Amino acid sequence: MSATAFIAREIFTGSEIQTGKAVLVKDGKVQGITEADAIPAGYRKADLGGYLLAPAFLDLQIYGGNGKLFSAEMTTESLEATYEYCLQGGCTQFQITLATNSIEKFIRGLEVAREYRNGGGKGLLGVHLEGPYINPVKKGAHIEKFIKKPEESEIRQLLQKGKDIFRMMTLAPEQCDRTCVELLLNSGIILSAGHSNATYEQAIDGFYQGIPAATHLFNAMSPLQGRQPGMVGAIYDNNDVRCSVVCDGVHVDFASIRISKKIMGDRLFFITDAVAEVAYGEYVHVFKGDRYTLPDGTLSGSSLTMLQCVRNGVEKCGIPLPEALRMASLYPATVLGQQAQWGSIQPGARADLVLLDEELNLLQVIVDGER
Incomplete structure (x- = not known):
């Protein structure tokens, strides 16, 4: 791979915005940031124009896109x-996400995800199983029979079948015993x-046991x-728990x-929770202009992108x-414990970058240092 120096008017490193600089990239990794007029020999200059260069985004919860819902078409x-x-x-x-379903369906999804990654498929961090160990009272759009x-024994089966690809699981702490x-x-x-x-007490107990995160703040909790602070109160009150939110x-x-951000600071992060319109399979999603619903009108997913968040x-x-x-x-990279790889422009990080204009329109995506 070639060595490239990406020059932009502003560079957001993940901690601050710098001007008049260039990002040095070699073999898909960030080597460092230097003054735009002091680029070392051996680097090809790529002037991106007068815009903002920032770390690319991560979505820890998405169900499909471009007309394909993964659970319907595995x-x-x-x-x-x-x-x-x-x-x-x-x-x-x-992270491709599967909503509450049969264990057989989950296992098939894990297998296909591994096949995608082993076949050179890009971008897949792993599989997020949203369910089935949730509370039927807060099922939302999830199918109650599953x-x-x-x-x-079932968890061990998922762990064995999902080795290296099963990364995240949403569950209701009050439904799960400590052993599981x-x-x-x-x-x-x-x-x-x-x-x-x-x-509140059950949620705090789950967090003290080591549950590090919570799923889509306010929705289905x-x-x-x-007099009852509930799950939302427990999330606000525990200074270690990070939580996603669907910002649509x-x-x-x-x-x-806005209120939650003031309380939670760096513990709140974005997901899209995006689905795709599909008329078959266990989960039928109907597009309603700015959201997706089940046929009965139950809110079932967003039409967001991470940039729209x-x-x-x-x-x-x-x-x-x-x-x-x-x-x-x-922040999503931190949830995964991969903040050294993603989410900042620093030596050793993967060179996945986005170029934005003043109106926050996407001009370019750079993946592994390649435009």
Whole structure:
């Protein structure tokens, strides 16, 4: 691979915006940042014009894209279509997500995801299983007949079949005994509390046990009330727990996101929770202009891209641009424990970058240092 120096008017490193600099990239990795007039010999100059260069985005929860829903069409082509959809919103890394379903379906999804990655498929961080160990009271758009309490043998089967590709699971802590939670955590699965009707005490207990994250703040979780702080109160109150939010003004009011951001700071991050319109399979999604619903009208997914999350964060929630960019890149990378690889422009990081204009339109995506 060639060595390239990417020159932009402004470079957002993940911590600050620098001007008059160039990002040095070699073999798909960032080597460092230098003055634009002091680029070392051996680097090809690529002047990107007068715009903002920033780390590309990561989406830890997406179901499909470009007309393909992974659960309805479990093929490598479906994952490829989702990756292409992600790129349109400046996202180069994604976790394909499966909603509550049969264990057989989950295992098949894990196998196809591995096949995609082993076949050179790009961008797939792993599989996020949203369910089936959730609370039927907070099922949202999930299918109740597949919701269940966890069994150790079943978890071991998922872990064995999902080796190296099963990365994250959303579960309701009040539905899961400590042994099952420990088994998942000790196996390296990132657990996220969600689709939960937990009391404040139950939620805090799950977080103290080691659950590091929570899924789509406010959606399908016990609310914050004066006498019952619920899951939302527990998330606010625990300074270590990170939580995703769907920033479209439909899943959550923008004012609620603004308030939550003030309380949570760097613990709040964006996901799209995006689906695709599909008329067959267990999950039928109908496009309604700015959202997707089940045929009965139940909200079932967003039509967001990660860039739209950033734009909404800035324009609708008053979040400063550097912080909104971190909510789409550095913070999700931190949930995965991969902040050295993704979400910042620093030596050793992967050279996945986005070029944005003043209106936060996407001009270019750079993947592994290649335009």
